[in-house]
Amino acid sequence: MTFTLPPGLALQKVDERIMTLNVGPQHPGSGHMRIIVQIDGDYIVACDPDPGYVHRGEEKMAEYRNYITNIPHLERPVIHDSCNVLYPYVLGAEELLGIEVPERAKYVRVIASELNRCIYIMYWLAIYGIFLGHSTMFMWPAGDRELLIDLMEKMTGARVTHAHFVPGGVRNDLPPNFEDVCLRQVNYFEKRIKEYAAVFYDNPILISRTRDTGVLSRQDAIRYGTTGSVLRASGVDYDLRVKEPYDVYDELDVHTNVMKEGDSYARSRIPWLDMIESCNIIRQALQKMPKSGSVRVKLKPNPKTKGLESVYKRVESGRGSLGCYIVSDGKVEPYRVKLSVPSFRNLIALPNLLKGEKLGNMPSVYWSLNYWPVEADR
Amino acid sequence: MSTETENPPAAAKPEVKTPPKPAPKKPEAPPVELPAFEKSISDKIIEKFGDKIEVGFVKEDRVRINVGRENVHEVAEFIRDGLNYDHVESVSGVDYPQDNEIEVVYHIGSYSESSLARQILVLATRAQRETNPIPGNDATKLPTLRDVFYSVEFHEREVFEMFGVYFEGHPDNRRLLLPEDWADLPPLRKDFAIKGR
Numbered sequence: 001m002t003f004t005l006p007p008g009l010a011l012q013k014v015d016e017r018i019m020t021l022n023v024g025p026q027h028p029g030s031g032h033m034r035i036i037v038q039i040d041g042d043y044i045v046a047c048d049p050d051p052g053y054v055h056r057g058e059e060k061m062a063e064y065r066n067y068i069t070n071i072p073h074l075e076r077p078v079i080h081d082s083c084n085v086l087y088p089y090v091l092g093a094e095e096l097l098g099i100e101v102p103e104r105a106k107y108v109r110v111i112a113s114e115l116n117r118c119i120y121i122m123y124w125l126a127i128y129g130i131f132l133g134h135s136t137m138f139m140w141p142a143g144d145r146e147l148l149i150d151l152m153e154k155m156t157g158a159r160v161t162h163a164h165f166v167p168g169g170v171r172n173d174l175p176p177n178f179e180d181v182c183l184r185q186v187n188y189f190e191k192r193i194k195e196y197a198a199v200f201y202d203n204p205i206l207i208s209r210t211r212d213t214g215v216l217s218r219q220d221a222i223r224y225g226t227t228g229s230v231l232r233a234s235g236v237d238y239d240l241r242v243k244e245p246y247d248v249y250d251e252l253d254v255h256t257n258v259m260k261e262g263d264s265y266a267r268s269r270i271p272w273l274d275m276i277e278s279c280n281i282i283r284q285a286l287q288k289m290p291k292s293g294s295v296r297v298k299l300k301p302n303p304k305t306k307g308l309e310s311v312y313k314r315v316e317s318g319r320g321s322l323g324c325y326i327v328s329d330g331k332v333e334p335y336r337v338k339l340s341v342p343s344f345r346n347l348i349a350l351p352n353l354l355k356g357e358k359l360g361n362m363p364s365v366y367w368s369l370n371y372w373p374v375e376a377d378r
Numbered sequence: 379m380s381t382e383t384e385n386p387p388a389a390a391k392p393e394v395k396t397p398p399k400p401a402p403k404k405p406e407a408p409p410v411e412l413p414a415f416e417k418s419i420s421d422k423i424i425e426k427f428g429d430k431i432e433v434g435f436v437k438e439d440r441v442r443i444n445v446g447r448e449n450v451h452e453v454a455e456f457i458r459d460g461l462n463y464d465h466v467e468s469v470s471g472v473d474y475p476q477d478n479e480i481e482v483v484y485h486i487g488s489y490s491e492s493s494l495a496r497q498i499l500v501l502a503t504r505a506q507r508e509t510n511p512i513p514g515n516d517a518t519k520l521p522t523l524r525d526v527f528y529s530v531e532f533h534e535r536e537v538f539e540m541f542g543v544y545f546e547g548h549p550d551n552r553r554l555l556l557p558e559d560w561a562d563l564p565p566l567r568k569d570f571a572i573k574g575r
Contacts, residue, residue, distance in 0.1 A: 052555035060566055222489045225465030225529025236489050243495040244439065312440065312485055312498055314467070323485065325470050340468030340485065348532050377555055 018045060023362070025053045031373040035350070035366065039359055047354040049347055055377040062337035066302050067093045070337070072163045077341065077375040079161050081120035083112045084317035085375070086165050088324035089337070091246060091313040093167040096305040096328050099297055105169030106247040107289035111182070112155060112164055113315075114278040114285070118189070119148050120318035121271045124370060128268060129200065131363040132209060137200045144192050147185050154178060167303070169296035179286050190279040193272065201269055210264035214353040214365035217262060224349050227342045228320020229274065229370050232258050233266035240316040252284045264361075267368035271318075302332040319343055319370045343376035412436045419461065419499070426456055434502065442500040447520050450503040454484075454526045462491040463499055466523070469533035471541035473568045479504040480541050480567075482520060484530070505543050513542035513564060514551065522548040540566040 017040050024034040034050040058077060062070050074089050075082035087109070094101060122145035129137025149159050154175055156162040164171050200206055216226070221234035231238055239256040241249045257273040259266040305328040314323035320342030327336040346369045353365050413436065420433045420441050430449045434442030445453050457463050468485040484501040488494035508516045522545035523530050534545045535554045542564040544551065556565070563570040 050554075052553075052557070055555045057565065057572075060570075060572065064572060222464050223528050225467065225527070227467075231489070238489050238495065310442075310483075312468075312500065314498075321467065323468050325468060325483065325485065327472055336470070336472045338468060338470035340470075344532065344536075345467070345529070348529060 017041070021359075031371075033373040033376075035362075037354065037359070037362065042358050042360070044354045044357050044359055044362065047351040049350050051344075051347065051373060051376050053377070054374045058378045059337055059339065063333060063335065066332040067097065067167055067334065068299070068303070070334070071166060072161070074337075074339075075161055075163060077339070077378050078120065078318075078372055080123050081116050081318045081372075082160070082162050083109070083116040083165060084120075084315060085322060085339075085341075086163075087113060087246075087315040087317070088313040088322055089326070089339075090165045090167055091315070092311045092324050092326040095311050095313070096309060096326060097167055097299070097303050098306070099168045099299070101169050101247075102294045102297065103248075104173075104290045104293040105295040107285050108155075108170050108174060108295055109165060109247055110249065110252070110285045111282055111289075112152070112162070112170070114282050115148050115152055115155075116162075117318045118275045118278050119145055119152070121275050122148075124271060124318070124367075124372075125196075125268075128364075128367050131367050132206065134200065134203075134206065137196070140196065140199075144189065147189055151182055151185055154181065166296065168299055169294070171296070173295045179289075183283065183286055186279050186282050190276060193275055196272065201272065207265060209361070210268060210364050210368070211261075213264045213357060213361045214267075214368065215261070215263045216267075216349055216353060218260075220349070220352065221262065224352070226320075226346050226349050228316070228318075228346070229270040230267055230346050230349065230368075231320065232256065233270045234262035235260040240314060240321050244314070246313070246315055248285070248288075251288060252281055254281060264364050264368040267370070268364075271370065304332055305330055308335075314340075317342060319372060319375070320346065339378055341375045341378065342370070343372045344378075346371060347376055413438050415493075416441050416497070419497070422461065423453070423456070426460065427453060434500065439496045440498050440500060442502065444502045447503050447505060450501070451521045451523065451526065454486075454501065454523045457486060457499060457501065458526055461499075462494065463488045464490050464527075465529045466527045466533065467498070469530055469537055471537045471543060471566060473507070473541060473566065474504075475507065475568050477504075478507045480507045480518060480543055481505075482537060482541075482543060484523065484527075486527070508542075511542040511564060511567070513538065514544045516542075518542050519544045519546050521546050524548050540564055542567070 018038050021037050021039055022034055023037060025032055032054045036048040036050060037044050038046040061073055075086045078085045122141040126138045126141040153159045156164040216234050218235045221231050221236060237256055237258050241254045242256055255277055257270050307330045310327045312323060312325045314321050322342055323340035325338040326334050329335040357365060416436045420436050423431060423443055432444045434444050463486045465487060466484050467487050470483045472481040481502055481504050486499040486501060505520045506517045508518050520543055522534060534548055537543050538551055539553045539556045
């Protein structure tokens, strides 16, 4: 076996010095996955990610259930981003079944989707904080996340797994007085997360640990087909809410956050900027939303599609572009459902980013990829 | 695509004596106007490859190209070099036991070409399906596109373990998601049934 060693290391007998280290799957620094790293002293010389410990066969299960009963289990890959992970499936099913969604439902979906994005990113940020040994950054997001979870609870009735989006709209209309509560909470939330800059993002310790580690060049980010915050941290201006707007995103003013550095610091800062942008989007949506009207087109039981067709829909989730490819053969169940998930797409960058890094930088590089193991495995 | 055709219900019940109603006159469907930009993409591919490819559909933001397994590599190279698509978003296998084929669908997008930001090019090819598969050692094989699009590496590994489609030339055809001791059929094939269903 040959290894590319970091510069400055000239070795006579490579094999005797290389040690193989299994990080995970039961390790707080990896989540439900294993990363097999080979280290030479303190430097990683090779890395082989081994996902699959939480593979649940969501795609197979989807072939046995109809378009409506697929909803609760297809949001399981990322339960705290459940609206977004379901979004492309619902959009695809609507196109196949030929349903027009009421205007108000589209706005409710956008609000739910943006709230969910913040909830996801707060969870991710909490873990990123504790990975780096920054306990305050674990406690603060975990606590402030509750504000938005309470909002989602008011909206959907469930705190985490909402199952709120259905083909034809959303399950329920907003509760009375929701708009005012939502505006107040979101304004407070935005003020609150801006305080994170002083304790976390401007913290010299964080900067020294994440600056210039795991640098992903713009060219490589495109070549690996990465997406979401990883792509935008490498200087590619690509956000599906702007580039391929779905539902009512074309009527809203969405700003794409881009950074040029491509290091762990940029990758950890982009999601935080995205949360502030989400607050802007929610405020716009609350303002432009029709004040009354239907939010759901009722479907007949067991709706059928027209015949053999396929559809590929994608949305911008908390981690990046999330695609859903549905093949239908005119029966009540889809013939094939494939989720193309951002975590799985970003995983390919991991071995290339870790090569030549110090072992101590592994958590900061790994989690900055905005990776969610359960989603990657499906 | 599938060869399934639905029989009209009148043919299934020949004993009904009532004279068949005259079929309601369908309003003349207006000639479908294909979106111009998408049409220009498919035209470029047709111009280059002619009969080797077949255009599956041209819809808004989506163009589908069906191609035989012997030409898929060549077509993918043209899509990258001639049309500026630069990454693969998704590689999906779809099992068609009635055709005795397994379809592999690449969804290809572009970050670097701003006019293609909305576009997804769907490249579909088909591999021969084996009734008793021995993954890696039977005729279910396709050329890999990993040397054309680096981003397919993990996606093709997933298709290999889930459908048994071996990608010739792929540098790393190990298992990715399934357990190491999995000894059953590739699980996303249609003949692998969930227990109790």
